[in-house]
Amino acid sequence: MKITKNVSTEDRKMLNSIFWRSFTVFASRAGATKAHAPGFMYSILPAIDRYYKDNDKAQADALTRHTTWYNITQNVGTFVMGLVASMEKKNSEDPNFDTESIVALKTSLMGPLSGIGDSIFWGVLRVIAAGIGISLASQGSIFGPILFLLIYNIPAILTRYYLTYMGFTLGDTFISDMYKSGSMQLLNKAASTLGLMMIGCMTATMVTFKSKLSIPITGGKPILIQTYLDQLWKGLVPLAVTLGCYWLLSKKVNVNWILLGVLVLAIVLGLVGFV
Numbered sequence: 001m002k003i004t005k006n007v008s009t010e011d012r013k014m015l016n017s018i019f020w021r022s023f024t025v026f027a028s029r030a031g032a033t034k035a036h037a038p039g040f041m042y043s044i045l046p047a048i049d050r051y052y053k054d055n056d057k058a059q060a061d062a063l064t065r066h067t068t069w070y071n072i073t074q075n076v077g078t079f080v081m082g083l084v085a086s087m088e089k090k091n092s093e094d095p096n097f098d099t100e101s102i103v104a105l106k107t108s109l110m111g112p113l114s115g116i117g118d119s120i121f122w123g124v125l126r127v128i129a130a131g132i133g134i135s136l137a138s139q140g141s142i143f144g145p146i147l148f149l150l151i152y153n154i155p156a157i158l159t160r161y162y163l164t165y166m167g168f169t170l171g172d173t174f175i176s177d178m179y180k181s182g183s184m185q186l187l188n189k190a191a192s193t194l195g196l197m198m199i200g201c202m203t204a205t206m207v208t209f210k211s212k213l214s215i216p217i218t219g220g221k222p223i224l225i226q227t228y229l230d231q232l233w234k235g236l237v238p239l240a241v242t243l244g245c246y247w248l249l250s251k252k253v254n255v256n257w258i259l260l261g262v263l264v265l266a267i268v269l270g271l272v273g274f275v
Contacts, residue, residue: 006169010050015082017046019164022078035071040081047085051092062088065103072110073117075156075163080109082167121159126152134206207238212273 007015025039041063052058072080084106091097129151137144211229214222229236241262248258 007165011168014046014050014085015164015168018043018081018085019078019161021046022074022081022160022164025077026074034067035069037067037070040070040077041066043081044084044088047088051089058092061099062091065099066106068103068107070106070110071114073114073121075121075159076113076117078160079113079163079167080106082164082169083109084167086168121152121156125155131201131206203238203242204235207242209237209241211237 021043025036025043028038028042029036044066048059048062052062066084084102087097087102087105091099091102129148132151133144133148135144136147211224211226213225215225216222233239245258245262249255
């Protein structure tokens, strides 16, 4: 891609190092006030070592700058890393450069980029990958978990790689240009809509309920309760269960308790012959 060709050999080596280090950004957490700042510092260290190679004080100042709170969706966070690397480069070349703008810009991008990253990677891509993987795995196919990992990780890793270069080459005007053109809002809306559609499709196809209850009729066929449930509203019970779980999540009920409750309910209904 053109975005990686317009980078010098030394810059490419540095950016590749930042890319590989970015996989460890969430391996450490420095409490609620710093979050994943240590991981960010470790990831951006190749740029700091390069641009402040013979200036120990400048290196210490740069590392101190990046001890501030950092938390962003991993797959898009490398854009900020590349951007910070380019700004640290400018700072090393320009003695009048405002170093406070580095932290300010990094902080201001966390919310918008996390919104995009969460919508695309958690709300859409992961749901699609899980839907395909679960569908195959439920049929006993080994390709279920394999495809899940491939469908999610290939786009995620490629995005992480190219965003590292994009942040470094496009600079701090890229996000502001997207906001001015309306592309950011459009991307957020499209990703959210697609994610909701995928969740709806998965609910309709993967949450099932079939009752075995029947009303015996002397001299005739028994009346199956499931038949009337389907006539009343096909998928009514799965929808009700899904909405019930969603309501519990909205009330901040721990997801593990919800899963345990559904499991216990399914076992009890199975034992009494309801399903």
